[in-house]
Amino acid sequence: MVHRNAPLTPTGRLRLARCVVEEGWPLRRAAERFQVSHTTAARWADRYRQLGERGMCDRSSRPHHQPRRTPxxxxxxxxxxxxxxxxxxxxxxxxxxxxxxxxxxxxxxxxxxxxxxLDRATGEPIRRYERARPGELVHIDVKKLGRIPDGGGHKTLGRAAGRRNRNGVGLAYLHTALDDHSRLAYTEDLPDEKAPTCAGFLIRATAWFANQGVTVERVLTDNAWAYSKNTWLKTCRDLGIQPRWTRPWRPQTNGKVERFHRTLLDEWAYHRPYTSDAERQEAFADWLHWYNFHRPHTAIHGQTPASRVTNLSGQHT
Structure with a gap:
């Protein structure tokens, strides 16, 4: 690699050397023309005589003898x-x-x-992939999230009062469909993760993606019970979608939606204390819109998910 302040690139060195060796320029004239010292011009001319064009490239600065190198x-x-x-x-x-x-x-x-x-389980480099077009593969997963009782939970009231106030509030099941290519996401808060609920979510998610100009071709899920039932398979067949499943005990295969859920928790669910579950749900629609249309996504070079879907964000109009 050429030093950023170097006055000569390999091409410039070759031009200097040819002026001296082949055209007979005096060293001082060549040095003045290329704005380098007399000794620099002499060094590149000598190297050209000895090695030709291949001698114009940088050499390693590593010493030939390293007596203190680790055995x-x-x-x-x-x-x-x-x-x-x-x-x-x-x-x-x-x-x-x-x-x-x-x-x-x-x-x-x-x-x-x-x-x-590296993958800590196997020690092999993590293989990252990305589908070539929106809709080619959609990741689906469910994130369980504790509901907030009216009046607030432990983040608002403190540990002791929050523990007394949380009885009977239950869990929220956040079903998410995330496009592999664009990272465009659709999420619903549903009461459970049973097969009919998952199938209904898939129907609505497919319709939502269609409204964004994305045709869902395949869905990737884990091996949960609901995704192996005939209800799920029949819904996929009716929608013309090919179902796919992750390898057992390998959640990394569905890592994109897993990572989205972490972002969702950090930037929405746990972003600030809420006094009720309704208040948190009211904030979700704005956050999801911001994520899809305005938030720069580091995995896609700072673009927004909507910008990777043809003209969805209106940037071409």
Whole structure:
């Protein structure tokens, strides 16, 4: 990589060297023309004589001899422990009796990725994917959320009073359908997650996506009981949708909607104290509209979900 303040790129070096070697320019004239020192012009001319065009590229600054480099046996131990136990530089340093910075350099030298990019269960790099067009795959999942009693819960009243006030309020079942390509989301608060409820949600979600110009082709769910019943399968068949299921014990397969639910909790459900469940539900429609049409989404390079659906946000009119 060329230094950002370098006066010559490889192409500029080649031009300078050819002026000196092939066209016979004096070194001082070439140095003045290319605005470099006399010694710099001489260095690139000599390298061109020795190596030709391939000598114009940058060389590694690594020294030829490194007497204080970590011994190969210790490097091998660091790599082996990382692959077997999936631990970071600090713990590797303690086990191998080296500095944490040394352990980090060893991992970098052997091109071992950061732990955050690995699946902790298998140690394999996380494979990310994205469907090519809206509607090709829609993720569906249910998030259970405790309802807020009238007067507020523990965030409003404190732990003791909130515990006394929460009896009998039950759970909210937030059913979400999220488009894989655009991250456009549709969510309903329903009383349960039984097969008829899930099937009814799919019908309404499909109609909502159709109003946004998205035709749902496939749906991906986990292996919950409701998604394996004939009610669900018949609804998918009637709508012309292909059902898909995640691998058992692998929620990462449905990770996009799982991540949406985390955003939903952070930015809506737990964003501020509510005095009742009705107050929280009243705030949800505005939040979901903001998420779909105005909130920059980091996973799609700062775009909004609506901007990835043809002219849904009106940006072309």
């Amino acid at each position: 190969p046996a210790i490097e091998a131990q660091v790599v082996q422990l990382r692959r077997e136990h999936r631990i970071g530089p600090l713990r590797l340093a303690a086990r191998c009796n080296v500095a944490a910075s040394t352990a980090h350099r060893i991992l970098t030298r052997h091109q071992l990725p950061a732990l955050a990019t």
